[in-house]
Amino acid sequence: MKHYLCLLLCLTLSWPLAAAQRQVLPNGLTVLVESNGAADVVSARLALRVSSLDEPPELAGVRYLTQQLLVRGSTRRPGDTMAEQIDDMGATVEVGVDPDLVYVEINAPGDWGTEALATLAEIATQPAFPAQEFEAARQQALAQLEESAQEPGARCQQLFQAGMYGSYPYGRSLIGLPQGLGALTREQVMDFYARHYLPNLAVLAICGRIDPAQALAAVQQHFGGWRPAPPPPTVGYAYRPLANTGFKLEERPAAACYLMLGFGAPGLGSSDYPALAVLAGLLGQGMGCRLYRNVRDTAGIAYRVESMYGRSRQHNYFAMLMVTAPNALTRAKEAMVGEIRRLQSQPPTEQELGRARRYVIGSYLLDHARNRDIARYLAGYEMLGVGYTYDEQFPGLVEKVTAEDLSRVARSYFQRYFLGIVMPSSEGDGENP
Amino acid sequence: MKPIPGQALVALLLAFAASPGAAAVRCHVLPNGLRVVLREDHAFPTVAVNLVVKAGLRSERPEENGISHFLEHMIFKGTKSRGKGQLQLEIEGLGGTLNGGTGRDFTRFYASVGSRFLPQALCVLYDAVANPSLERGEIVLERLVVMDETRARRDDPAASLWELAYQEAYREHPYRRPISGTQQTLACLTQEALQAYHREHYAARNMSLVLVGDFDTERTLRLVGQIFGGLAPGGASKERVGSEALSGIHRVDTVGRASSEHLLLAFGAPGADNWPEVAPADLLLTILGTGYSSRLHRDLQTRQGVLRSVEVEYLTQRNRGLFGIIASYPPGAADEVMALLLARAAELREQPVPEAELARAKRVLAAGYSFANESFADQADTLGFYEAVGDYQMAIQYPRAIAAATAADLQAVARRYLDPQHYVLVRLHPER
Numbered sequence: 001m002k003h004y005l006c007l008l009l010c011l012t013l014s015w016p017l018a019a020a021q022r023q024v025l026p027n028g029l030t031v032l033v034e035s036n037g038a039a040d041v042v043s044a045r046l047a048l049r050v051s052s053l054d055e056p057p058e059l060a061g062v063r064y065l066t067q068q069l070l071v072r073g074s075t076r077r078p079g080d081t082m083a084e085q086i087d088d089m090g091a092t093v094e095v096g097v098d099p100d101l102v103y104v105e106i107n108a109p110g111d112w113g114t115e116a117l118a119t120l121a122e123i124a125t126q127p128a129f130p131a132q133e134f135e136a137a138r139q140q141a142l143a144q145l146e147e148s149a150q151e152p153g154a155r156c157q158q159l160f161q162a163g164m165y166g167s168y169p170y171g172r173s174l175i176g177l178p179q180g181l182g183a184l185t186r187e188q189v190m191d192f193y194a195r196h197y198l199p200n201l202a203v204l205a206i207c208g209r210i211d212p213a214q215a216l217a218a219v220q221q222h223f224g225g226w227r228p229a230p231p232p233p234t235v236g237y238a239y240r241p242l243a244n245t246g247f248k249l250e251e252r253p254a255a256a257c258y259l260m261l262g263f264g265a266p267g268l269g270s271s272d273y274p275a276l277a278v279l280a281g282l283l284g285q286g287m288g289c290r291l292y293r294n295v296r297d298t299a300g301i302a303y304r305v306e307s308m309y310g311r312s313r314q315h316n317y318f319a320m321l322m323v324t325a326p327n328a329l330t331r332a333k334e335a336m337v338g339e340i341r342r343l344q345s346q347p348p349t350e351q352e353l354g355r356a357r358r359y360v361i362g363s364y365l366l367d368h369a370r371n372r373d374i375a376r377y378l379a380g381y382e383m384l385g386v387g388y389t390y391d392e393q394f395p396g397l398v399e400k401v402t403a404e405d406l407s408r409v410a411r412s413y414f415q416r417y418f419l420g421i422v423m424p425s426s427e428g429d430g431e432n433p
Numbered sequence: 434m435k436p437i438p439g440q441a442l443v444a445l446l447l448a449f450a451a452s453p454g455a456a457a458v459r460c461h462v463l464p465n466g467l468r469v470v471l472r473e474d475h476a477f478p479t480v481a482v483n484l485v486v487k488a489g490l491r492s493e494r495p496e497e498n499g500i501s502h503f504l505e506h507m508i509f510k511g512t513k514s515r516g517k518g519q520l521q522l523e524i525e526g527l528g529g530t531l532n533g534g535t536g537r538d539f540t541r542f543y544a545s546v547g548s549r550f551l552p553q554a555l556c557v558l559y560d561a562v563a564n565p566s567l568e569r570g571e572i573v574l575e576r577l578v579v580m581d582e583t584r585a586r587r588d589d590p591a592a593s594l595w596e597l598a599y600q601e602a603y604r605e606h607p608y609r610r611p612i613s614g615t616q617q618t619l620a621c622l623t624q625e626a627l628q629a630y631h632r633e634h635y636a637a638r639n640m641s642l643v644l645v646g647d648f649d650t651e652r653t654l655r656l657v658g659q660i661f662g663g664l665a666p667g668g669a670s671k672e673r674v675g676s677e678a679l680s681g682i683h684r685v686d687t688v689g690r691a692s693s694e695h696l697l698l699a700f701g702a703p704g705a706d707n708w709p710e711v712a713p714a715d716l717l718l719t720i721l722g723t724g725y726s727s728r729l730h731r732d733l734q735t736r737q738g739v740l741r742s743v744e745v746e747y748l749t750q751r752n753r754g755l756f757g758i759i760a761s762y763p764p765g766a767a768d769e770v771m772a773l774l775l776a777r778a779a780e781l782r783e784q785p786v787p788e789a790e791l792a793r794a795k796r797v798l799a800a801g802y803s804f805a806n807e808s809f810a811d812q813a814d815t816l817g818f819y820e821a822v823g824d825y826q827m828a829i830q831y832p833r834a835i836a837a838a839t840a841a842d843l844q845a846v847a848r849r850y851l852d853p854q855h856y857v858l859v860r861l862h863p864e865r
Contacts, residue, residue, distance in 0.1 A: 038476035039807045071725075079734070083725030087793050090800025093725075109800055136737045143693070143741045143761075150692035150863075152588050253690045253864035255587035287509065287521035287531060297510070297518060300574035303581035323585045325577075355526045362528025366545050369477060369808035 020205075020378055020388055021212050027228045028200025031219050032378045032388050033212040036371055042113035042208035043371035045105045046124050047379040049201040049231075052099050052169035056235050060169075061176020062184055062192045065141055067095040067102055069189065072133040074126045079133065082122070091116055093123065097174045100313050101383050107372055110209035114218040117206070121222035127193065134186045142182065145175040152422045153323070156258035159248045159420030164262060164317055168239050200228040205379035205388070208371040239315050247419035257326045258422040261336045262319025263414050268311050269386045274397040275405040276318055276413070280309040282348060282356035282406070283339060284320055285363070289356075291320065295335045301328045313384045318413065326424055333419065340417075343410040347403035361395045458816065458829060461654055465666040466638035469657050470816050470825045472645045474809065480551045480646035481813035483543040484558055485821045488634035490537040490607045491674060491751060496621065498607075499614015500630050502535040503579060503622055508542065509533065510571045512564040515557075517571070523557050531557075537608050538751045539821035545810050548647040552656060559660045562635055567627050576619055583613045591744075591759055593689050594697040594859050601683040601857045602699060602755055606674055636667020641820035646809040676704055676753040683857045688864050693741060695761045695861040698774050701850045702747050702756035705822040711749050712834035713846040714756065716794050718747045720786055720843075721777060722758065724797040728777055729758070739769050751822045755857070756850060767860060781847040785840040799835050 020034040055062055071093060073079035086093055091108035104124050108116035148154045158173055165171030175181070204223065206215050241264050266272050284291040284307025291305040304323040310316045320339075324332045348356070368374050374391075382388040458472045488501050511517040524531040529546035542562060546554045586592045596611055603609035614622075642661065644653060679701035703710035722729040722745030729743045741761040748754055762770045786794070806812050819827040 039803075041804060041807055080726070080731070083730075084793065087724045087726045087797050090796040092801075092804070107804060109803070133734075136734065139737055140741070146692045147761075150690065152690065255690070256581065256585040286525045288518060288525040292521075293518050296578055298574075300577035301581075303578050303585060323581065325581055325584060351526075355522055358528040359525040359530075362525075362547070363530055365528070365547075366479065366530060366810070369479070369810065371807065 023216060025224060027226055029223055030203045030382060032205040032382060033215045034207045034374060035212050036207055037209050040110040040209055041371050042110055042116055042210045043107045043375045044117055044120055044206045045103055045375040045379045046120060046202055046204045047101045047103045047383045048197060049383055050102045050196045053234055053237055054196060055169060058180060060172055060180030062189060063102055064097050064175045065137060065184060066189050066193050067097055068137045068141060069129050070095055070123050070127045073128045073130045074122045075128045076122060076126060089115060099170050113210040117218045118222045125226045129186060129190050131186060138181060141175055145173060145178060148173060152254040152258050156260050156420050156422040159250060160260040160262060160418060163246055163248050163418040163420060164242060168237055170315060195232045198229050199226040201231055203379045203382045205375040207375040242416045242418055245416045249421040249423055251423050251425040254422055254424045256323050257329050259322045259332055260319055261417055261419040262317045263417050265316045265318035265413050267314040267316045268384050272409050275401045275409045276309050278356050278360055278398055278401045279406050280307045281360040283307045286359045290339055301332050340414050347407045353403050357398055357401060360398050364395060459650060463658055463662055465662060465664055467661050467664060468641040470641060470643045471650050473648060473650045475647045478548050478647050479545055479809060480548050480644060480648055481545045481809040482554060483541055483643040483813040483817035484562060485641045485817040486540045486635055487639045487821055489535060489539045490610060490612055492634060493607055497626060498610045498618040500622055501540050502613045504627055504630060505533045505535045505540045506575050506579060507567055508561050508565050511566045512560045513566055515560060520557055520561050524554060527553060529554060535612055541817055551648055555660050563664055567624055569624050572624055579613055579619060588690050590689055590691040590695055590861055594759060594861055597685050597687060597859045598697050598699040598755060598857045601685055602679050603677050606677040637664040638667050643813045643817045645813040676706055679855050681855060685859045687861055689861050691861055691863045693761045694764060694767060696767060697757050697759045697859045699755040699757040699857045702754045704750050704752040704754055706752055710846050713838045713842040714747060715798055716838055717781055717843055717847055718745050719794040719798045720790060721745050739766050749822060775853060778851040782851055785844050791840055795835050799832050
């Protein structure tokens with residue numbers, strides 16, 4: 001029973017989600033199963049502790065390329081046949097890369113739940129890295145990297161992250177670096193896979209219309225033979241917090257002006273994490289937040305205003321994003337800095353704090369409406385070291401955040417900021433933030 | 434079909450009876466003409482509400498282009514009894530979410546809340562759409578925000594390509610105009626024009642209220658009657674425009690923000706006013722470009738020198754819309770890409786789709802539909818969408834329509850729409 005939901009909503013209804021069951025296989029694979037009969041869907045997410053810190057600079061992009069190649073064929077069959085079988089089940093597969101982990105996700109109709117787990121095992125544990133697919137996957141990755149560098153919003157985030165983290169891997173695009181991707185060989189990718197894709201570094205979360213015992217039996221059958229090994233040594237990057245406030249402005253073909261301003265912030269698991277999550281809700285989430293009311297509604301400066309607070313294990317960031325007209329750049333930047341100063345100097349009213357807390361909890365609950373979302377939360381929390389039960393604890397922690405907590409975290413973390421700006425090239429004259 | 438967020442999924446099943454014991458969809462019409470569509474389901478302790486107003490691009494006169502979208506923005510600026518920002522604060526203060534959106538056929542306002550807060554959410558939603566204050570000063574401010582929104586959309590290559598394609602594809606039909614209007618029409622939107630448009634379109638007979646989730650149907654119907662019963666009925670909704678066929682070949686070149694050359698090849702496509710053609714058209718789209726084993730996905734894997742990316746899209750609208758393929762490619766490959774895409778269209782016209790491929794496409798499409806309707810908010814969105822373009826029953830019939838489609842149905846639709854003599858080609862060249 002998810003008690004926090006009952007607490008929050010004062011329900012007397014029976015809740016269909018059983019608490020997740022956790023089991024560790026002899027090879028070290030952690031398995032979480034949550035039975036949820038609400039929809040005829042089974043979602044499974046395999047997360048692996050293969051972090052951007054595992055990529056040396058000369059191999060930057062190896063995680064992304066490895067992930068892309070997982071779905072291009074296994075040692076059992078070519079990619080075409082695998083694709084047909086996935087479509088035959090009516091399933092979808094997604095591979096992805098986060099700063100702290102990589103994942104493979106499959107979603108399938110309930111009737112195909114165990115077959116979907118077999119397919120997931122085949123994709124993640126038996127990839128063939130076909131030689132004829134390697135170059136095509138590399139070219140696609142390079143094209144995607146170029147495309148994301150051209151997209152003004154994504155480019156603004158890149159400028160911010162590069163300024164915030166310098167040469168630390170969190171400062172790079174998740175796709176990698178052009179020189180890394182350009183130089184990688186198939187052998188390097190296969191070697192990286194062999195050293196990092198280990199059951200003892202993996203969490204498999206399964207959620208949906210499936211019997212837990214049946215799911216566990218299928219996992220043992222299909223993942224049981226995956227061989228563990230000692231985790232490889234880490235690269236040993238040194239993290240240096242932002243030493244001074246700074247900005248980087250880039251002019252490029254664009255119609256709007258993009259700003260991202262942020263601070264270093266504590267990671268998931270910190271006792272200040274819930275307070276900063278509430279602060280993000282108060283400042284820039286929903287239509288009742290400060291940025292929306294003050295910047296968009298009252299000043300009419302920007303259409304898109306939001307704040308974001310990541311879920312990294314450590315060296316996190318807290319940021320605000322705005323999309324505005326080029327001639328409103330200075331006012332937009334001043335509005336962001338002004339809101340931060342206000343948070344530091346005066347606590348929010350009880351009403352405002354109440355809205356922020358309830359908004360954060362409510363949207364968190366609504367973000368658990370699909371099986372794939374639940375699987376993502378469970379696998380992520382377990383992988384990042386706070387344990388899957390954090391999913392149930394988080395709303396209660398948010399409930400306890402006080403106005404004093406908000407002022408305190410605003411003062412202690414919001415000191416030096418970095419601001420990334422993408423400005424349309426033809427209209428960039430005369431303004432300097 | 435309606436847009437599905439991300440990649441689609443899951444098996445042939447009835448998406449709207451997904452949870453065991455969940456009730457069927459019911460529709461009740463209030464005395465003032467408001468249609469109330471409900472699906473009771475206690476699987477999750479929340480309710481999704483979606484209020485759909487049949488006021489979109491299609492209901493606009495040329496000189497008031499953008500007014501539906503602008504009014505949607507203004508609805509959130511307060512009512513006669515709730516000050517600016519209060520609507521949002523009330524819903525978000527309950528732990529709920531509130532938002533709106535405007536399309537070519539309709540405007541919608543949607544909220545999700547914990548079940549016990551449904552009465553408050555309905556009161557707020559009613560007040561927002563029935564009594565907007567539409568103050569002059571706020572109109573001036575919001576115009577700046579809408580202009581920012583329009584500006585940011587120009588930075589999205591796909592959005593720019595589609596806007597140009599719609600502009601070229603129609604001679605008269607309102608779909609040819611941009612949803613958010615132009616600088617000129619926005620400048621002319623006055624308080625009086627907004628009030629008149631609101632009076633004409635925000636009337637009970639022109640709206641549907643959809644509720645999905647954890648509530649008691651009978652009690653909720655009484656509640657809805659008490660709250661929304663006061664809404665003016667308005668005149669019967671007028672069908673101002675009918676479908677317009679795409680005629681001839683139209684080529685447009687544009688320069689925009691992109692890293693590589695892009696093109697959009699758009700053919701005509703059936704609207705909900707020609708419902709029997711919709712599922713076959715969606716299956717053609719699936720065979721062409723959805724799913725891992727689709728024809729264009731295979732081309733993407735094997736024709737790396739020619740194709741960098743390819744996406745297909747067809748949104749069912751009230752009237753005829755567009756069936757589009759967006760591709761990106763290296764410099765100089767445009768002719769080869771066009772030849773490939775036209776050859777793929779010709780195959781679908783000339784040869785029936787093999788049974789095995791059709792069966793697979795049906796599973797991919799039906800599963801995708803079911804997966805896109807996993808949450809209450811998804812279901813309320815889908816039911817409201819079909820209310821706006823036709824009838825909520827379409828949402829329920831859709832999986833059966835997919836199952837019933839034959840290779841001959843697909844070929845007939847391909848012959849009618851994927852016509853090499855009638856299409857729009859928009860090419861986007863990167864700005865340097």
